[in-house]
Amino acid sequence: MAQVTNKKMLLVVNPVSGKKLAKQYMMRMINRFDQAGYNVTACCTQINKNAYDIVKNRGREFDIVVCCGGDGTLKETVCGIMELGLDIPVGYLPMGSTNDFAHSMNIPTDVFEAVEAIINGEPKPVDIGQFGNENFIYVAGFGNFTAISYSANQKLKNVLGKNAYYLQAVKEFFRMKPFHARVEADGEFFEGDYFYGEASNSYSIAGMPVLHNMGVEFDDGKHELILVEMFKSPADILRLANDMVHKTVADNPSVIIRHCDHIKFMFDEPTPFTLDGEFGGEHLEVEAKTLKHAVKIMVQKPEWVSVEGGDRDFATESVQKEATAE
Numbered sequence: 001m002a003q004v005t006n007k008k009m010l011l012v013v014n015p016v017s018g019k020k021l022a023k024q025y026m027m028r029m030i031n032r033f034d035q036a037g038y039n040v041t042a043c044c045t046q047i048n049k050n051a052y053d054i055v056k057n058r059g060r061e062f063d064i065v066v067c068c069g070g071d072g073t074l075k076e077t078v079c080g081i082m083e084l085g086l087d088i089p090v091g092y093l094p095m096g097s098t099n100d101f102a103h104s105m106n107i108p109t110d111v112f113e114a115v116e117a118i119i120n121g122e123p124k125p126v127d128i129g130q131f132g133n134e135n136f137i138y139v140a141g142f143g144n145f146t147a148i149s150y151s152a153n154q155k156l157k158n159v160l161g162k163n164a165y166y167l168q169a170v171k172e173f174f175r176m177k178p179f180h181a182r183v184e185a186d187g188e189f190f191e192g193d194y195f196y197g198e199a200s201n202s203y204s205i206a207g208m209p210v211l212h213n214m215g216v217e218f219d220d221g222k223h224e225l226i227l228v229e230m231f232k233s234p235a236d237i238l239r240l241a242n243d244m245v246h247k248t249v250a251d252n253p254s255v256i257i258r259h260c261d262h263i264k265f266m267f268d269e270p271t272p273f274t275l276d277g278e279f280g281g282e283h284l285e286v287e288a289k290t291l292k293h294a295v296k297i298m299v300q301k302p303e304w305v306s307v308e309g310g311d312r313d314f315a316t317e318s319v320q321k322e323a324t325a326e
Contacts, residue, residue: 009033010062011042012051012077014069017095022068025111029068029093032112036119038064045073055080064089064298066118068111070096075137075276078128078295082135089123091298098277101138104203105218105299123296126218127201130289136275140288141198142265143228144176146274178230180268185225186260193230195254199223199263199288214250215259221292225263227256261290 015023030040043054051073059065067077074092081088093114094102108114129136178193201223203216231237243252270282
C-alpha cells in the first residue's frame, strides 16, 4: 500500500451530497488519510461558502486537494485550483446523484474505495473546457432536458439518485421544442433545428454511458461536439433510445459527433445552457474551447485492485449502524 510522509491535504466536503451521508463518512475518511501519512485539514461547504471559495482562499497551503460531493462540487474545486494557477492534484470522492465524471474516469463511486484509489493512485492530466468566461469539467449543453439536472428537487435527488432526473424528464417530455442553432466546430459549419447539443468530455451523460467506443479521450486536447436533430416522429425517439442503450449512437442518422477543440454556438434568441449540472446562463453566442491538461485528477493505477475487508468494511458497517440509529 502506498504511503506518504507529511503531505498536507485539504479535504472539502459537501455535506448535502450523497443522501447527506458525507458528514457521517467524514471522520473515517480523515482517519484513513491520516493512516496513509497525510496531514488533513477538512472544510465543509456552506450556503455562503462553496468549494471554489474554500480552495481559492486555502488551496495554496496544501500538496493535494480532495473534494467529496457531486460533479458540481468537483467543478468548483477544479475552478479554484485553476484560479490559483498551481500544479496541485485533485482527488475526487464522488457522492452525487449521477457521478458522470467519476464513471468516465473509472473513479470508484464507493466512498471508501475512492479513498483507497486516491491513496494508491496517480495524478492524470485532464482537459478542461472553457465556456465563455467560465470553465466546465465534462459538459456544456443546451436543448431539451438540460434544465433537469439543476431543476430536479435536491431532496428528491438525495432519496432517488439519478431516478429523480428520469422523473423530471417525464414532466418535461411534452414540452419538447426545437432549438435553432448555427454551430462552428474547428472550421466546419452546421445549422438546423436541434433537440439537444453539447460540448463534452465524458463517456457518461445523465448517468448513461452513451459515448463509449466513440473516441472520447480526456487528455487529447479535444472535446466532443454532439448535436441531435429535432425528432420528426416517435420512431426517431425510439431509435435514439435504442442506440443509447446499445451504445451505437454514432450510427444514428440524427446525431452529429465531432472531435474538436473550438466550438462556437450561435442562436436566434437567448438559449439556456447547463454546465456540469448547474445553470450556465442564457446565450445568443458563446464559444467553448479546450484547455489541454489544465488540471491533474487522481485516478487509480491500472494495476491497483480493491481488497475486501479491513478498514473499508468496518467503516461501512459503522456508518450504516449510525444512520439506522438516527
